[in-house]
Amino acid sequence: MEDCLRLRGRRAPxxxxxxxxxxYNQHVLCGSAVSSGQEPIKHTTRPITTSSTxxxxxxxxxxxxxxxxxxxxxxMLRFKSCERFCQVGDRTVVAASGEYSDFQYLTRDLKEMDTxxxxxxxxxxxxxxxxxxxxxxxxYGQRSRLDPYWNQMIMAGWQKTSNEPYLGYIDxxxxxxxxxxxxxxxxxxxxxxxxxxxxxxxxxxxxxxxLLQKCFMALFYRDCTGLSTVQYAxxxxxGIRLSDVSTLTHKWDYKLWLTPTSQLPVSASSW
Amino acid sequence: xxxxxxxxxxLQQHMQSHGSVPRPxxxxxxxxxxxxxxxxxxxxxxxxxPTYAVAxxxxxxxxxxxxxxxxxxxxxxxxxxxxxxxxxxxxxxxELHKRMKILITQYEHAHRRExxxxxxxxxxxxxxxxKRFFPYYTFNVVVGLDEEGKGAVYGYDAIGSFERxxxxxxxxxxELVTSVLDNQIGKTNQTKQLEPxxxxxxxxxxxxxxxxxxxxxxxxxxxxxxxVIDETGVNKxxxxxxxx
Amino acid sequence: xxxxxxxxxxxxxxxxxxxxxxxxxQFLASSDPQAFKMPDLKKTGTTICGxxxxxxxxxxxxxxxxxxxxxxxxxxEKLHKMADNICCxxxxxxxxxxxxxxxxxADLELMRLTLHRTPRVGTAVTMLSQHLFRYMGYVGCAxxxxxxxxxxxxxxxxxxxxxxxRLPFASMGSGSLxxxxxxxxxxKDDMTIEEGKxxxxxxxxxxxxxxxxxxxxxxxxxxxxxAYTMHRxxxxxxxxxxxxxxxxxxxxTTTVLEEVKMLKGRLEVTDADVEMRDA
Numbered sequence: 120m121e122d123c124l125r126l127r128g129r130r131a132p133x134x135x136x137x138x139x140x141x142x143y144n145q146h147v148l149c150g151s152a153v154s155s156g157q158e159p160i161k162h163t164t165r166p167i168t169t170s171s172t173x174x175x176x177x178x179x180x181x182x183x184x185x186x187x188x189x190x191x192x193x194x195m196l197r198f199k200s201c202e203r204f205c206q207v208g209d210r211t212v213v214a215a216s217g218e219y220s221d222f223q224y225l226t227r228d229l230k231e232m233d234t235x236x237x238x239x240x241x242x243x244x245x246x247x248x249x250x251x252x253x254x255x256x257x258x259y260g261q262r263s264r265l266d267p268y269w270n271q272m273i274m275a276g277w278q279k280t281s282n283e284p285y286l287g288y289i290d291x292x293x294x295x296x297x298x299x300x301x302x303x304x305x306x307x308x309x310x311x312x313x314x315x316x317x318x319x320x321x322x323x324x325x326x327x328x329x330l331l332q333k334c335f336m337a338l339f340y341r342d343c344t345g346l347s348t349v350q351y352a353x354x355x356x357x358g359i360r361l362s363d364v365s366t367l368t369h370k371w372d373y374k375l376w377l378t379p380t381s382q383l384p385v386s387a388s389s390w
Numbered sequence: 391x392x393x394x395x396x397x398x399x400x401l402q403q404h405m406q407s408h409g410s411v412p413r414p415x416x417x418x419x420x421x422x423x424x425x426x427x428x429x430x431x432x433x434x435x436x437x438x439x440p441t442y443a444v445a446x447x448x449x450x451x452x453x454x455x456x457x458x459x460x461x462x463x464x465x466x467x468x469x470x471x472x473x474x475x476x477x478x479x480x481x482x483x484x485e486l487h488k489r490m491k492i493l494i495t496q497y498e499h500a501h502r503r504e505x506x507x508x509x510x511x512x513x514x515x516x517x518x519x520x521k522r523f524f525p526y527y528t529f530n531v532v533v534g535l536d537e538e539g540k541g542a543v544y545g546y547d548a549i550g551s552f553e554r555x556x557x558x559x560x561x562x563x564x565e566l567v568t569s570v571l572d573n574q575i576g577k578t579n580q581t582k583q584l585e586p587x588x589x590x591x592x593x594x595x596x597x598x599x600x601x602x603x604x605x606x607x608x609x610x611x612x613x614x615x616x617x618v619i620d621e622t623g624v625n626k627x628x629x630x631x632x633x634x
Numbered sequence: 635x636x637x638x639x640x641x642x643x644x645x646x647x648x649x650x651x652x653x654x655x656x657x658x659x660q661f662l663a664s665s666d667p668q669a670f671k672m673p674d675l676k677k678t679g680t681t682i683c684g685x686x687x688x689x690x691x692x693x694x695x696x697x698x699x700x701x702x703x704x705x706x707x708x709x710x711e712k713l714h715k716m717a718d719n720i721c722c723x724x725x726x727x728x729x730x731x732x733x734x735x736x737x738x739x740a741d742l743e744l745m746r747l748t749l750h751r752t753p754r755v756g757t758a759v760t761m762l763s764q765h766l767f768r769y770m771g772y773v774g775c776a777x778x779x780x781x782x783x784x785x786x787x788x789x790x791x792x793x794x795x796x797x798x799x800r801l802p803f804a805s806m807g808s809g810s811l812x813x814x815x816x817x818x819x820x821x822k823d824d825m826t827i828e829e830g831k832x833x834x835x836x837x838x839x840x841x842x843x844x845x846x847x848x849x850x851x852x853x854x855x856x857x858x859x860x861a862y863t864m865h866r867x868x869x870x871x872x873x874x875x876x877x878x879x880x881x882x883x884x885x886x887t888t889t890v891l892e893e894v895k896m897l898k899g900r901l902e903v904t905d906a907d908v909e910m911r912d913a
Contacts, residue, residue, distance in 0.1 A: 164424060257448055259481050262426050263524070288458070292428055293481035296451060308811040312840040313819065337818045340534045341811070374823045375686060375802035455679070455808050455846045458888045562703060598878035605874070606705045608679075608846040634698075634842050634849040634872040 165271040166218040168192050170203055171344045172212040172306030174334055175273040175286050176318060177299050178327035181355035182275040182284040184214045185331040187338070188364055189346035196344060201319040204352050206363060207233055210277045211247040212352040212359050213254070216304040217270035217291070225254070225268060247276025247285040247354075251295065259293025271303035275354045284354065302334070305342040309332035324353060336367050427479060427527045428453065430604045431609025432464055433563030434475035436533040437575060437596060438556050442620035443531040443541035444593055446600045447475045448563075450612040460612040460633065467624050468494050472534030473617050474514065475563025478548070479527040485528050489517060504564040507534035511544040511552060518530060520549030529560035534619055535629045541619070562612040563603035570599050593618060597629050604631040679847020682712060682723035682829055683837045683897035684778045684789045686802050687830035691787045694834035695723045696809065696842050697850035697867070705849065709867070713855045717742045717753050720781035721855040726794060727774035727808030734775050738762055757780040757893055759790045759798050767796025776806045777888060781857050800884035809841025809848040816840045822908030827856060842871060 169191050175184035190198040198219075205213045205226040212228065215222035229250070236245065238293045245253075251274045261267050274287040287297045300318050302310040313334050322330070331351065338345045353360045431452040436445040451462040463497045465475045466487040474490060476483040498507050505513070518526060525548045532544040532552075538584060545558030557575050559567035572578045574595055575587070587595060597616065605612040613632045618625045679700040684693040695712035698705055714722045714735035724731035738761055742753045759779055764771055771794045780789040791799045791806060803821050805813035816837040825833065831854055841848040852869035855862070865900070 199559055255484070262424075262454055262481070265426055267424055267426075281900075290427070292479070293485070294430065294451075294453075295481070295484060296459050298459050298461070300483070307458070309815045310457070312812040312815045312844045313844060316836075316840065333819055334815075337815045340818050341814060373802050373821070375800075452846060457844065457846065540714075574881065579889065580883070581889050582884045582887045584881075594879070598876055601874070601876040602878065605708075608700065608703055608705060608849070632849075632872050632874045632875060 120136070133224070134372060161351065164266075168197070168219045169269075169344075169389050170201065170216050170219055170222075170312065171342055172302060172304040172335070172338055173203065173216045173271070173273045174302040174306050174310050174314070174331055175214070175275050175300065176314065176322075176327055176331065177284045177286050177320065178322040178324055179320070180284070181277065181324060181353055182220060183324065183327045183331065183351055183353050184273055184275040184286075185328075185335065185349055185351035186211065187335060187346040188348045188350055189344060190219050191344045193369075194343070195376075196346070199346060199348070200364065202350065204350070205229060206359050206361070207250050208236065208244040209358050210244065210279065211250050211285075212275050212353060212354055212361070213250070214273045214352065215270045218268070221268040221270050225270070225272075227258075228257075229254075244279075245292060246278055246280060247274055248278060248287070248297070250274060250276070251285075251287040251289065251297075255289050255293060255295035258289050258295075262291060262293050271299050275301055275352065277354050277356050277358075305345070306334065309337050309341055313337065328388050332367055339367060339369060392581050405617065411417055425513060429478060429562070430458075430480040433559065433561040433567060433600060433603050433607065433610045434464055434477045434529075434531050435559030435564070435567050435571070435596075435599070436475065436557065437592060438541035438543040439592060440535070440541065440587055441535075442618060443533045443535065443543060444475055444596050445475055445543075445619070446473060446596050446614055447477075448600060448604065448610045448612060448614050450610060451480055452609050454571070463615060465615055465617065466491065468510055469505045469507075469534070470623055471619055472510050472532065473508045473624060475512075475533065475560075475617075477529045477564075480497065482528050483622060486517065486528055486530075490514060493517070506537050507532065507542045507544075510534070511542075513553070514544075514546065514575070515552045516548040516600045517558045518548065522549050529564075531558055531560055533617070539621065552594045553561070562605035563600075566603045566606055567599050567607065570602065589618075589620075595618070601629075601631055608617040653875065654841060656850050679809075679845070679846040680712060680725035680807030681805070681813050681838055681841025682725050682778050682807050683805035683810070683813045683834060683841075684723065684780045684803065685817065685821065685825065685830045686780070686787050686789045687827050688824045689787065690782060690827050690830070690856060691721070691789055692827065692830040692834045693721050693723045693778060693857075694838040695853045696838055696848040697853060698842075698848055699728060700847055708850050710850075711853065711866070713853050713864065715739065715862065715864075716758055716779070717746065717781070719752055719783060719857060720755055720758050720779065721857050721862065722758075722780075723778045723806070723855075725776040725778075725810075725831045730773045731777075732760070734765065734773060737843050738765070752783060754783040754785065755779065755788045755790065756783075756785075759792060762793055763796045763798045766794060770803075771795040778804050778806050782859050787857070805837060805841075807841070807848065809845030812840040812844040812848075813837035827858065831856065831865075831868075836903050839869065839871055 155250045173184060173186040175182060186203045188200050189196050189202040203215055207213060223362045254272060258268055269291050272289040276285045278285045286301060288301045289295050299320060300314045319329055335349050346365050347369060349367060350364045351362045396601045409535055419547060432448050434447040436443060447464040449461050449463060450457060451459040465473055467473050468490055494505055514532055527548060529548060530546040534542055536542040542554060544550040544552050544554050545557055557571045577583050612633055614629045614631055616627045616629060680696060682695045684691060693713060697709045699707035699710040712724055714724060716722045716739045722735055724735060738758060741761060742758055745748060746753055766775060774794050776794055777792040779792060789801055789804055791804045803817045805817060820833045834854060835852050840853045851867040854865040854868050
């Protein structure tokens with residue numbers, strides 16, 4: 120699996136009969152990049168196909184995580200109905216912002232892990248915190264190879280052993296922490312203030328959903344890459360529920376916006 | 391804090407001067423080079439007493455001008471009388487603390503006893519120097535009780551230089567903290583010395599000091615974890631700092 | 635870079651430009667770490683915002699001034715009075731804000747005295763934006779300006795490069811996004827002044843709470859047709875958590891290296907009569 124991770128799904132060098140990356144592994148593991156004049160393979164040196172905010176919060180009896188469905192290609196809102204959730208096992212859902220291809224790769228990796236677990240037929244499933252720990256190490260490992268997964272991930276789930284909701288954050292540096300409410304992307308600027316003001320741990324699921332919708336409305340107004348179509352996943356002791364896509368309501372007809380500055384009398388405007 | 395590591399250029403120059411170039415010279419740096427380091431801020435410090443030691447760390451985790459979390463620990467208890475506290479980059483702190491715990495568990499399995507604080511301190515130095523040319527961006531303090539039951543405080547730089555000292559501070563508020571500790575505990579440049587502080591007063595002083603750092607350092611605040619390590623073991627409590 | 639022509643020009647002294655500072659400027663502009671670096675300026679890492687209400691404008695600001703990572707002033711003033719009917723909230727470089735707002739407050743007053751008319755908000759905005767445009771962003775002023783004039787209440791944003799915007803609600807500074815989240819979710823048409831004050835306080839509080847560059851207290855300014863009211867420190871959301879015990883040092887704690895006696899005898903007073911002379 121580690122080889123698979125390091126090579127991002129390429130076949131291991133041995134399969135080609137020679138180590139075509141020379142002493143890449145050795146150098147990377149020693150902590151220094153390649154000094155023999157060869158660049159190590161890098162995948163996401165800058166993000167290209169990106170998605171914006173994900174917001175998650177714990178409520179009384181579960182965790183909810185919401186995202187819009189937009190994925191951008193540079194400054195263009197290229198894909199408008201992308202799902203940004205990945206369910207792992209029966210009690211964890213991972214939602215991603217950032218480079219979409221990295222997320223798709225990680226989805227495949229997590230699903231493979233899921234299959235291996237299923238094959239065991241031992242009735243055991245991984246805790247959300249274990250999956251968060253696994254992803255955290257994966258992200259840190261990639262950043263240490265100077266080839267990061269360019270994502271911010273929010274993990275939501277239900278912790279079976281302690282019988283409580285779980286919510287965790289991971290970013291491209293390998294920063295990891297659990298929290299009561301988390302927002303990634305532009306939401307870390309625009310949604311967190313709303314969450315800090317209005318969050319209560321004893322919220323009901325509906326209240327939590329309403330708060331997240333309010334956050335996404337503010338984001339739709341101010342985030343160029345934001346969309347008004349959102350989707351959410353809820354993790355409770357019963358498992359994961361993924362919602363349909365819904366559209367938020369919004370308002371653009373404030374009185375003072377109806378007259379453009381250019382149509383105001385000169386005396387009331389500036390140039 | 392070691393300013394040398396705070397910018398990408400500093401690191402690059404440093405690596406070049408040590409013969410380990412991060413990318414070939416023929417290939418000019420890319421426009422969007424990934425900078426693997428970031429400073430998540432925070433202040434940690436510790437003071438050694440005759441039969442106890444006091445350690446403090448704030449719990450704010452920041453990135454740029456944002457507070458990512460108000461309640462993320464910078465401390466890990468490694469043995470029954472030893473704690474490590476880390477400022478700098480949180481991802482590296484998590485990694486380093488995990489590795490330290492693994493190595494200490496292995497030590498316990500091999501020797502059927504806990505390592506002494508002295509041994510833990512040496513271990514951390516070795517771990518840090520192991521990554522000499524791609525350092526952990528961490529600024530560490532090891533604090534505990536030594537084999538004679540005396541308070542022990544060890545301070546580090548990012549690549550494993552360390553020494554046992556009466557008190558040390560690390561992180562973004564280190565300069566603010568050091569000046570007070572020098573005056574109140576080191577009693578530098580004073581001809582008439584006041585009585586040394588007793589345990590309660592020292593803990594109070596430590597709380598005042600981190601609160602003061604929280605007043606002026608924008609990356610320090612929210613809560614402070616207080617560790618008092620004495621013959622009863624590691625005692626942990628929390629105090630409020632400014633949330634702004 | 636070939637500089638032969640410089641020598642030629644220098645040889646023909648007086649015939650062309652003076653290149654005395656050429657090499658120095660090249661050096662200053664280079665990225666050489668030895669080269670001169672601008673000193674760190676005091677910035678007001680700031681949250682400022684404003685809202686248009688029914689019959690008036692409410693502006694707000696936090697009170698933190700930062701120098702790098704350090705809080706330079708915990709209770710500075712970022713709301714500047716431009717005229718009896720115009721208030722200006724400033725974010726950016728502290729010195730630029732202070733001097734620019736002072737200059738234009740004076741200009742507006744002179745204009746009022748000349749024309750015998752209350753200055754209009756649009757006039758003040760035009761003057762400021764033309765000034766800032768001329769300085770191409772090097773005068774680091776990001777402003778939210780609001781006031782009431784015969785055309786009614788109005789609110790503008792002015793960017794450091796000189797662009798302006800007339801809006802129902804606006805925020806600026808490093809905490810502008812935090813403030814904007816409150817404004818976007820709380821703004822309504824035709825709010826009363828009281829509702830406006832509450833919304834602006836909430837927006838500034840969001841900046842203080844969530845943005846590390848902003849902090850301290852909330853300042854508000856309310857401008858209506860009849861009054862200009864400043865509410866300084868209307869809200870102090872995060873008081874000190876600990877007040878340290880004062881430490882008393884006994885007299886003589888500091889080593890005395892050398893005692894300097896009072897200088898005497900520099901002026902000698904004599905009784906002798908001084909002859910009066912013509913100047």
